[in-house]
Amino acid sequence: MSDHVEVHNYTSQDAQPTLAIFLEAVTKTAAPHYTPEQIGAWAAPRERDLVTWHQRRSSRATLVATVDDEAAGFSDVDIEGFIDMLFVAPRFGRRGIATRLLREVESRAREVGAQTLSVDASVVARPLLERLGFSVEAEQQPELRGVRLVNYRMVKRLG
Template sequence: MELNKSTDTQAVVIRSYGQADAADTLAIFLAAVTETAAADYSPEQIQAWARPEARDLTTWHASMQERNSYVATVDGAPAGFSDVNSVGYIDMLFVAPRCQRQGVARQLIARVEAHARTAQLAELTADVSITARPFFERHGFTVEAEQHPVTGGVRLTNYKMKKKILDSAVCLSGQLACHTQDQANTVRDHLALHLALTRAEPGCRSFNVTATSDPLVWQVEERFEHEAAFATHQERVASSEWGQATSGIERRYSSTERFGATLTLGNNTTQLDVTASAIVH
């Protein structure tokens, strides 16, 4: 399993896999394994993993269909793919090397998790490559075991990883604190649209930014169904009109539960152990 290491956001569209995607997704798989993963595996391991001479479109297509696969596109062109089966196992998550730094992997994992939640699955599992492990850890997966499967007589290394997805709402509480009247005017000018767009996002349970007795300070209360929905919200906000207009305005948060991840609100980034984003279990 491989993917990009991107955090940037572009116009990524996720849709269900179809037969017409077979050739493109196979090409993405081969490119991701032979190029992206080459930093962490030897040429012998890459050859055993990719096995391009053993791949055919008919078998590939049948396997993709069985695994409930999704395709990510950028500007209409296939850029990556993933899947999740009926028990929450993710067999593949790959992104084309040319599409790194476009938010493709993050959008794919969000769709996979949304599917699992709709199906009321308790957890997601995956056998994750060395290269992909940091990405999965950033998205709430933990390592259950280091594994050494043998493919084509060659020993590889990957990790059995798991993520519990029931009752994992993300809650944030804090303040948006302006230091000048111009900043306060900027908030007032952009707030209505920001509220409407956020409340319309999949996975947003509630989102409120309300005035306080101080005309320069607003109270912020957010609740998202799960981490993937919150991460997708952050990506949208970072490149939005609101995010760009308010990037220099101070965010004040206090934590009720520490969680080792990074929170980005607008274009400001802080560590969650000093902010008020709590993972409620």
């Protein structure tokens, strides 16, 4: 792809675009793989506010990928190497943005001495993560807002 992808540390200006990416990715990209009830519980748009979203993103070493200065995706990693979120706007899907974000996340995790990367991956994210060296440790069925979802605890050892 000819898209020029830049990755930067999350700032307060990224709150609205990253929240929009999250909601759009869950309600569009993930929709074919989950029931409407599961999508509603996961996205929960009425329960999301920018202040809380910004606090959460700021506390988690969030990275934002942009294409031509437009937010295209985001991810994060904590000091133990746990990735809480990895989302790409549907219109930027299948352009290598998630891969680029994961490479940056892995680099940051190595810098702080994490031994592994781990993630509770959606059905949608699992194939990409497997291609990038993650393996499934367990299928999980977490309950979110009274609705059971399916995801996979996946791990990548950092050598």
